[in-house]
Amino acid sequence: MIDANIIVRRAGFTLESAFTSDGGITALFGRSGSGKTTLLNAMAGLIRPDSGHIRLDGQTLFEASSRTFLAPHRRRIGLVFQDAQLFPHLTARQNLLYGRFFNRRSLDVAGPKLEFDAVVGVLGIEKLLGRRPNALSGGEKQRVAIGRALLASPRLLLMDEPLAALDAPRKLEILPLIERVRDEMKVPILYVSHAVEEVARLAARVVVLEAGQVSRIGTPQDVLVPASGPLSNQRFETVSLLEARVRGYDQHYGLSTLDHPAGPISIPGRAGPPGTKVRVVVRGSDVSIAMKRPGSVSIRTMLGAQVQAIDADDGPVARVDLILTGGDKLSAFITRNAVDELGLGQGDSVLAMIKAASIDARWEG
Structure with a gap:
């Protein structure tokens, strides 16, 4: 369960976001510059909001009134970016195991742990384990990046435009894998995108951001309709x-x-x-x-x-x-x-x- 109600002020931009999510895939949808990545960074603990609160499964990650701010490594939140950001000198297996190493070093290790073989099987990357990133396609790199995030046994997975850098065939390769992570691994996902078809396919709930404000919240059927414009x-x-x-x-x-x-x-x-x-x-x-x-x-x-x-x-x-x-x-x-x-x-x-x-x-x- 996510409960986020925050204000983040930056030079020339203010994000005011309030939403809840009960699990599955919740999409943060909007045009570039609407505040999607800022909100994701606040959830991850990469930036500190100016006011409000963030709670995950009843635990307070941030609360301005009590000056609570849980460090990123204690939040048990996995991150997948637009660029896979794999370590170039490590094999795919070693990159994956880094996620498990990170989890062991976490100060909060309670909760279910995802097994290496199970993650590799869901993502279909058995044959990639011995390769280094320069020998992987864009889609293969993203599979490994998702696996690395999962092996940290996250309570929440944050995905920031994970398909934006991929061509159409690679997108069609990754989309079903994200669904399998949701359905088989039971990991809730906060998914950032400005691509309406990705959001429509993946999300059960959509939070629409416009110029730093939440303009609509609902199912894809309810909110993915342009309200204005030619x-x-x-x-x-x-x-x-x-x-x-x-x-x-x-x-x-x-x-x-x-x-x-x-x-x-x-x-x-x-x-x-x-x-x-x-x-x-x-x-x-x-x-x-x-x-x-x-x-x-x-x-x-x-x-x-x-x-x-x-x-x-x-x-x-x-x-x-x-x-x-x-x-x-x-x-x-x-x-x-x-x-x-x-x-x-x-x-x-x-x-x-x-x-x-x-x-x-x-x-x-």
Whole structure:
């Protein structure tokens, strides 16, 4: 359990943050300069706030009124940065064991300990143990960095833009590992990112920061919707989350089929065993709308929906908010010209069409 209510003042910037988290992955989301890393550094004890308090599992890490400030090495908090920051002269195994060494030297060693073999197995780094960092890819370095943090047996894992320096294939490699850490290691994570799709995929709770202030707190479905700005810009930032269950996997085509009340959803890759609950992340710019089922078309996913609202400004793009059969919400960005040609109006029954290749998903367990 995290309970943070702090003020940090720096030259030209003030962070005022208050939030709680019960576990799982809590994302700190916002643009660069919004205060995400400052908040993370305060949690880790790398900076001392000017006022307020920070408590973790009932223990006071910082409290201005009582002048309490627990040193970083006594907090049992693991850190993973954008850059893996491995020791270049040590092998992957030696870098991992440094985390265990740090834990032994901690003045607070109570609580569960994560075993070396278990951490290595979850992260899939058995074959990397004898290599030094210069022989590892960016994704492999981040795996080792996560492992090193875990072997300090942290009560909380802080991850500061851990995927920002990686290319798309490496990001897709690391995302499931972060989920496995959460689900199998049961380590709560405070995850910093300004990438909306990462947050939508990973987080159960999102704290949105804007210019040093907490502007919204809630589920990804509730808060990951741009509140303002031109619609032409919103289409790149808006995502929708759909809940579905795995029906099966077509090994020949490499596609999973998910069952959703509005219709079957096709996604690339193996989503999990039949019956697995999955969260599907859909970008608003990847949704098309049809008034009736088209004939020959490459799009596999066509979901029954009703138009809830249409928002248009003076630009070329309109936002169409849909309610899918079953109650999930889905936003689509299409041209104003398409709205007029289709004669779209509130209450119309439509098909929301989504390219399988554009869909991202995660296991819910």
